[in-house]
Amino acid sequence: MRSPGRPEPSRVVQREFWRLIATGVTTVEASLAVGVSWPVGTRWFRHAGGMPPISLVQPSGRYLSFEEREEIAILHAKGTGVRQIARALGRDPGSISRELRRNAATRSGTREYRATVAQWKAQQAAKRPKVAKLVANERLREYVQERLEGAVRRADGTVVAGPEAAAWKGRKMKPRRADRRWATAWSPEQISHRLKIDFPDDESMRISHEAIYQALFIQGRGALRRELVACLRTGRALREPRARTRNKPQGHVTADVVLSERPAEAADRAVPEHWEGDLIIGTGRSAIGTIVERSSRSTLLVHLPRLEGWGENPPVKNGPSLGGYGALAMNAALTASMTTLPEQLRKTLTWDRGKELSGHAQFALETGTRVFFADPHSPWQRPTNENTNGLLRQYFPKGTDLSRWSAEDLQAVALAINNRPRKVLGWKTPAEVFTEQILSLQQLSVATTS
Incomplete structure (x- = not known):
């Protein structure tokens, strides 16, 4: 040995x-x-x-x-x-x-x-080395490969080349960030079950979808070329454990800022001190910040302009975000918007899990507004903000560049939204209800002082 x-x-x-x-x-x-x-x-x-x-x-x-x-x-x-x-x-x-x-x-x-x-x-x-079925059975291997990487064809049988994709580098293909090679791209599960229909009497033409995944992912199997993972829907070069997908690293969300820690008074909308926020995203990494007060439904729009160097300098990995909604830019813009409100009207802010608010501790220090994050994939925990974002899409449709609008333009849209009668407010406008709340707090403050 x-x-x-x-x-x-x-x-x-x-x-x-x-x-x-x-x-x-x-x-x-x-x-x-x-x-x-x-x-x-x-x-x-x-x-x-x-x-x-x-x-x-x-x-x-x-x-x-x-x-x-x-x-x-x-x-x-x-x-x-x-x-x-x-x-x-x-x-x-x-x-x-x-x-x-x-x-x-x-x-x-x-x-x-x-x-x-x-x-x-x-x-x-x-060790008891066992020859993989796809290695020993050439006919089965060709069937699997054809349905993974086979050409896309028109109805008359002519091949459609599709876009020219970048060479496979051994990593995940980032399906939504670049052109991918067009292929037949059957999933391993589709291939496995289709074999029983195409070869009902041939037991040698059987393989589980798990064995196909192993042949793609595990080095040294030798049955299928590793680059064929680019034909999978996810383009994933490694299997990602399910528990890991449910445990994505979000270091900015700590135990003290999860939704369950938010004051109970924020849930019943009785007190006008609690806000919800998120981004609406446009093309070219453009965005607008939206903040909505839970009780009055009053809306603030946060202008997020491009930073210097956008479109001129090539992007730097782990470098500053020049699109306008990196952590530093977001903090500055959000602080400027929230500090225009009376201090007693900005007690908490409930945000989505986005990394744009990873500097929430500094934001809370500067504004006195405590930040809480909704649970992952739970937009219903910010219902007022989600509803308002839907209304705003009338002015800022998906698939458009949102960076072209100035801060004055956003203020005009916010004014229009805040002066639209709302059924939930008894057909009052958010601006009217918000004004009433401010006057009520001022009277309470005067009475307390005297």
Whole structure:
């Protein structure tokens, strides 16, 4: 058996790594938790296509564990006899004798038992390599490849080339950010089930959709070319654990700013102090900020102009957002809008989970307005803002450039919206109700002072 060099971590460590990945933690976090460097964990994840390459079922006690091999190595180094080691571990002496004979390190020219080398040798001997079905069955492989990457054709059979796509770089294809190659692009599940219809009597033409995904994602399978992942709808080059998709990193949303921490008085709309906000997005990364008061439905529109250098300098990865609604620009514009209101009328602001308000702590410090974030994918938790955004689309339709409108233009639209009678307000306008609320608060303040 060839020398392993530096043996890889034991199956126990790898098994625990993949269990942690399944819970949704990042590759770096899982690596550090099991005691391996993050480049090693990242390599494991990429080479396996994000799919566990080993069974996560704990092996039975029939086999020696890595901990037992460590104990054998310590006792053997002390000169303890085979039978005494067996009694200490509760194993048969023959098992200990075979372990010392078969899995000892021999690179130095002598037989020296080391737990890591012994574990590696045992894992190599336990492998039962199985030829993948797509490797052995050429007809099945051609059928799968044709339905993944086959050409798009017109009704008369002529091929439609489609756009010229960039070369595959081994990463996710970003389906909505660039042209993608046109292909037949059946999903693995469609291919798997269609085989039973096209070949009802040929049992050799059967494969599960999971086996197709493995052939695409896992390096070393050799059945399908890795670049065929570009033909998948997601363009994903690695499988993303479901728990991880539900646990997207949103470091700006901490436990003290989630919706459940918002004061209960904000829910009943009785007090005119609570606001909801979001962005409406246009083409070319243009946007307008919208803020709506929950009680009166009064609306403020936040102007988000392009920053200097937009359209002139190429975008810089992790650099400043020049579109106008990066964290710094958003904070400045939102602060300028909110501070035009009386302090007692800007108690809380409920926002979507967007990163544009990641500087909410500084915003709260400057304005005295506490920020809370709605739950992911829960627009109904900001119902007033969502309804108002729908009304605003009459003036700012989707698919248009919103950066062309000046701050004065936005004020004019806000004035029109705020002077439109609303059924929910008894056919009063938001401006009338908001004015009444301000007068009421002023009278209350005077009465309290006197």
